[in-house]
Amino acid sequence: MTRVRVLLVDDQPLLLLGFRLVLEAQADLEVVGEAGNGEQAVAMTRALRPDVVLMDVRMPVMDGIAATREIVASSDARVLVLTTFDLDEYVYAALRAGASGFLLKDVPPADLLSALRAVAGGDAVVAPRVTRRLIDAFTPLLPDPATGRTEGDERLQRLTDRERDVLVLVARGGSNAEVAAALCLSEATVKAHVGRLLAKLGLRDRVQIVVFAYEAGVVTRGEA
Template identity: 85%
Template sequence: MTGQSSPGRVSVLLVDDQPLLLLGFRLVLEAQADIDVVGEAGNGAQAVAMTRALRPDVVLMDVRMPVMDGILATREIVASGASRVLVLTTFDLDEYVYAALRAGASGFLLKDVPPADLLSGIRAVAGGDAVVAPSITRRLIDTFTPHLPDPATGRTDDRLDRLTDREHEVLVLVARGSSNTEIAATLTLSEATVKAHVGRLLAKLGVRDRVQLVVFAYEAGVVNRGEA
């Protein structure tokens, strides 16, 4: 099933080998005024071919599928530069998280994510942001921090001097695994304002995405192990 996206709307290709899940995702996405589902694929090989033909803004990608899995498909799609990939799976396992991020996925969410978070994740990825479920961010922290230098003996990163007090607050909360919604509630800001702060953090610190912000915060001693 394929179609064309309307101008100004986010085009999405759904990839999953379970027809019932495809139907559920389609119903949720097509209820949105700004999202078009332009196709459905049942395995990674179909996803790669349909991405080349349709060039959707976002590919919503399952991991475990026949013929070609979602990790290999993600790697091919990202290498082609055709679309951005948001991996969505029921399996909250390190091997999938790391493999998906290494393959170039712009996000990784679990299939039990609330619809509102799924929609915001799709819009964020379409807009060029990286999205990682807060629970997964916290697990990445647990993996990275034992190998990071002790902030007490390390030197302060000069890039911290570029940040405003508010940006520093946002950085700390991102490093603790908070979502934009949680940061907005904590700091009494709008989510749009939080997103703008995160964007400025990425630019000022010269890092690619939210995961790298977490690593930077720990390396620079902004937060310490056990604070997440």
């Protein structure tokens, strides 16, 4: 069995202990280290090469957003962000920095375990509709595409019409099944399109597709 290597990052020792106890009871999960701030997390990710970093956002020395950005840019580790509130102001910034999703700190143990496994397997753990609600809440913080931001527009030119259709529906919160039904495609075909979107746009996962679509102006706040 291939074990998922997890680095725990939080400035509260009791939370670290709790997470460790939950994870170490699983045969397929291994805690490879604990960090008390973002700076330590970056250094330990480099040294220990975890598969997933379970990352708090509010920490001294270096916060979880800055640490996530450095980890995503310099390693293959995926980051799962921990937050106290589901619409914490830091969550959107963390997703933009490259996090693969977020969890509340009081998440039930079973949900924590399934989320870690999902992220290690390459999936995002933010449900589509939760992602949409999150993005909508912070749309006012996004740059206005009309003000000259061209990076998104340039990357959009790489997409086929069908890929763009899929992009829009995913960004509006559609699951693969919902996108398939809307476009009269199979779920397998939609999954393949999503994979091509990730490759062409240089993105890591479904969460990043949603962030990209909003920043590029493909969809806007309040669209159904």
